Amino acid sequence: METNLVDAVLISSKSNVFYLSDFYGLSQAEREAYCFVTKNNAFLITSPLYEHDIKHNGLTTIIISRDNSLTKVLTEITQKESVKTIGYENTNITVFEFNQLQKINVKFNPLFIGNIRIEKTKEEIEKVRRACEIGDKVFDYILDEIKIGRSEMDIAARMEIEMRKNNCLPSFSTIVAYGKNAAVPHHSAGKDKLEENQFVLLDFGVINEGYCSDMTRTIYFGKPENFEKKVYEIVRASQEKAVKKIESLLEKNSRVDAKQIDKVARGHIISRNFPEFPHSLGHGIGIDVHESPSLSPFSKDTLAEGMVFSIEPGIYIPGKIGVRIEDLFTIQDNKLRKLTNSPVDLLVL
């Protein structure tokens, strides 16, 4: 609070509310709860739908409704506790909500807490690791189900059923892309049917106890030509170079500059005369699929102890092919540790 120069903070983003209170809720899209933390108290503010259900990390529960609005509740607390300044998530509160909050006689300051979750505890990393383990299981399972004539949607559905059998939901809509479809990094699984001699790109993740995994494998169905093998090998080497770079910096106890890692991987692909990927090399992951740190050309982050992130270079040739390899890593005890364990060598079915 001191660095933010505020007397209290209002947390509204679903992920930060979960982080602070363990409140998960039902809806991704709707506002279901807030945390409000003053110098003396911590409150979970939610709707009557969750009354009688709430023991959340020792927070005091307040139920809001039409007659007892958020504005009214915050007015009472701020008066009672002489709060003059509230920090709020300006990247999450809408203009409409902000206008409502203006009725409270305090000053609102934007709160820069985008990365409070950047350094994970052992327990958090274990939840991601377990999500990765289930991801590996789903990958292993689906290899036997990739058959000629089956659509991308069919394969995606089979993968998501397998996730659910492991008590997990997908962390995002599973990507299955055949052949040229994989040249679109966020292609949605469609009706195209698998034919011989194509790459099959699978990008997917699961949510385990509120924490996400994310991995990509590109396998070959049929008999790959030399060009295809070459593209795959450049992507694999690009990832390996990033990994080696992090390892060597950690060993020397040097700063692991995230944008330098992006540059190493990206540079390898450019040096082989292939187009650079139109996305970051990697992203932090945890409660959100995408969170801090960022491994991009513009990143100011340093990769450090307790962080969890992806390394996912790719080569995309529009109308032709797409190859991406993505694994999750963490830094523990000053060592880079891989959380996904499926093989990265080109798999030919």
Place this chain on the structure above:
Amino acid sequence: METNLVDAVLISSKSNVFYLSDFYGLSQAEREAYCFVTKNNAFLITSPLYEHDIKHNGLTTIIISRDNSLTKVLTEITQKESVKTIGYENTNITVFEFNQLQKINVKFNPLFIGNIRIEKTKEEIEKVRRACEIGDKVFDYILDEIKIGRSEMDIAARMEIEMRKNNCLPSFSTIVAYGKNAAVPHHSAGKDKLEENQFVLLDFGVINEGYCSDMTRTIYFGKPENFEKKVYEIVRASQEKAVKKIESLLEKNSRVDAKQIDKVARGHIISRNFPEFPHSLGHGIGIDVHESPSLSPFSKDTLAEGMVFSIEPGIYIPGKIGVRIEDLFTIQDNKLRKLTNSPVDLLVL
């Protein structure tokens, strides 16, 4: 546009972008696309991840990136087309985003488009109806799987696997609540195991082609006592009274005042000396699980042709029991039509 007194509109909410452009994207939580509509042009603005993939209802695609930001793109278009005023979704744009947009030399007016999707086309209703049909199938399937000793989470998982087998994902996290757990309307499926002589509340829905279903059934496992049968019957009759009221108003071509419908159902429960439910009688549904119209004591909506909404009264006695029955309805050809078709009489397993 005329009623909003603007030259152009910026659509940012995921649901409205999908409604206008068919762009669905991968993430619920992140901003992946905008629609920008001027008097002369309609644009879909998205990221390089979706390049080479985009044919969206004839909209012109613009790719944004760090070097070609939303602000820069909108500045160019507004200058070229002499746009002076932009309507924006103030219930969706964050304070941070709004501050970025201020760099553009135009006036921003809040846009009241919360209910542009309130009246559905035949095609949209058909998508919801098909979602309901799959919901009915899932309910039918799960009845055989409700067995002593099985946890709420186990039943929820089985239901979501069945949804996925029907090429659908859940429209929200499936609620399974045994006995007293059902007294919390939004209880999350937990580890409690099924015992004899309990209500089992199932509240769930699926997404079919981007459109949601939502239904609740409360069945009895064991031998219900008279009190339990009475509670169930009051909830069932409450729903029936709301349905009959709508039907009679439609028949007389009278205005169907949504808050009056809520009052009829709520009043029936109060008249039997049970506590009123701590939620609305119903909500509109479509691309979002909750959208316009609202059937609540404070609603100003009129239920009319093409609307799709739930009717879901309940009785909740904290620490004891909870019963809710929820079906989806639409008004077509001035008639109330039920979209969910599972029986509403008390089912005893």
